[in-house]
Amino acid sequence: MLTDSQVRAAKPKDKAFKLTDGGGLYLQVTPSGGKHWRWRYEIEGKEKTYTIGSYPNVRLPDARSERDEARKVLQAGRDPAKEKKLLRAIGSVDPAQTFIATARNWFAQRKDLWTERHAADVWRSLERDVLPSVGHMPINDLTPPIVLTVLKEIEARGAVESAHRTRQRMSDILVHAIACGYGTADPAAIVAPALRPVVRGRQPAITDLDEACAMIRKTENEDAHPVTLLALRLLYLTAVRPGELRYAMWDEFEDLNGPEPLWRIPAIRMKKKREHLGSGPINLLN
Template identity: 65%
Template sequence: MLTDAKIRSAKPADRAWRLADTGGLFVHITPAGKKIWRYRYKFEKREKLLTLGHYPGVSLAEARAEREEARRILREGRDPSMEAKIVRLAARVNTATTFEAVAREWYEQRKVLWATRHAFDVIRSLERDIFPKLGHVPINGITPPVVLAVLRQIEDRGAIETAHRIRQRMSDVFVHAIASGCGSSDPAAVVAPALRPVIRGRQPAITDLEGLRSLVHRTEAEEAHPVTLLALRLLYLTAVRPGELRFAQWADFEGLDGPKPLWNIPAERMKMKRDHLVPLSRQAVATLEALRPFSGRWPHLFPNTRRPRQVMSENALGYLLNRAGFHHCHVPHGFRASFSTIMNERFRSDRQVIDVMLAHSLKDKVEGAYNRAIYLERRRELAQVWADLVSEGQVSLGELIATKRRSGA
């Protein structure tokens, strides 16, 4: 183990040599007598060196503290050398040409072309995954390895498709910077082949009734915020798309205190870009009433638990299912497959009605486009049958939200 006396007394030689401390830290002594702190480590099975500064400008204690910080970064699965490079780039920053500044300029110009839901998802993905790491870095200081390192962190949490979407958004920002005269290259385009491939196919789903009931029981037993649990319940009761649920607003609902309650989802929030009516079961109405104390003050049903003026995270329900043990077995979108399979097995003559309930395209596209109330009474009956089937054996709403819950599910 080194001491200051040992470092001070170390003499240069004809060739550079090392004076070792512990944990990969050493002093590199050049023939000219310079003493440079370096930290040796492995990242992704490759040996790397991180320069920490010159002695005595960086003291022994400071070098050891820097080593421990680098080791913390390694434990989190990140490369200390890449982190150091980002910090150096940020020190030379012109705030008008940081990645975040250019990205927000690009977003303001493009968002008028997008649906409200898509625009929200675009900026939130950058705010969550990119701006905290690269937002302060000059647009021309970001290289392909830096982009790939950030996208790798997204991949490592299992969000492969999200990493590809964010890479495309970053690439659009770089192209905007080039066109605006403040950028010189598109490093996000270069890394596309290096990302893990998206394996497309059917969304994983449990499609037998007993298995689905077990999933609901186990997932609703998880520690989670009441809003998240109620969102999951409304999702499996109605079989709408997760995005349609996340952006639901109280103004979309009518007749909740009457015999024929409806959820009217406007066209701009629908995949098929046409209004969709969802007849509500007794259980769905009760879920909405249980939700009202948590979000009735907001226009949207499902506020983000940390930023309640925004809607809940697109990952909240997926993370809840994963925690319950259903990673790669069932995703939020999978409730639609569960509903379709189970109900079609029981009501084969109602296949077209079930398709309408799922907002699928009808063979008669004219009628499907203009008659949003088609089969409405039968849809109402089937919605109640489905709610009765899937709710059997589940905990009451009071039990669901009564126990202490995580603050940020």
């Protein structure tokens, strides 16, 4: 372990030499008399060097402290030298032009077009899978390999369809930056062919009226809760989405005992945010 007096007393020689401290930290003394702190580390099987700073601007305790912080970054699976370079670059970039700032602006302009639940799902997916990795990056520093790395991590947990949705959202955000005048490219569009394809199973549907009636009769004979059977009957008559049926309120139904009963589904519960009207008697069982 070095001492401050050893560092202070180190004299230049004809060739550069090192004074090692420990944990990969060393002081490199150049022939011109410069004293520079370096940290040697290994990542992905390759030895690399992390530049800390020069003595006496960076004292021995400060050099050790930065080495320890860089080691934490390495233990988290990231390259400390690349991260330091990136953080320096961020300092000279408009904060509004980072990926997270662009994502927030993009989301704010679209969330009113979505249901509250869908909007929450979109932002939650970005917070979980994208922002921790690239949120702090300047939007124009994202490259296809960086984007693909983010998406492959989603794929690795078996969420192939989520990886494709996330790629589309990243692409939308990057295009938003281009439209705003500071984005230059959409690397998320480029990586689409590198993702595993989504394999969808068959989704058979009954298209014959006789088969539909047979299915309904079979369902009616099931030992189900009376409320469930009533809900299914309403579903047969209206073909609405399950969520629209589940959250129906009595005050949405008009003239139930009249010749033209009407169910007025509020726009807030509709996928397209438009009010839906369903009316008229119908009987599929006969």
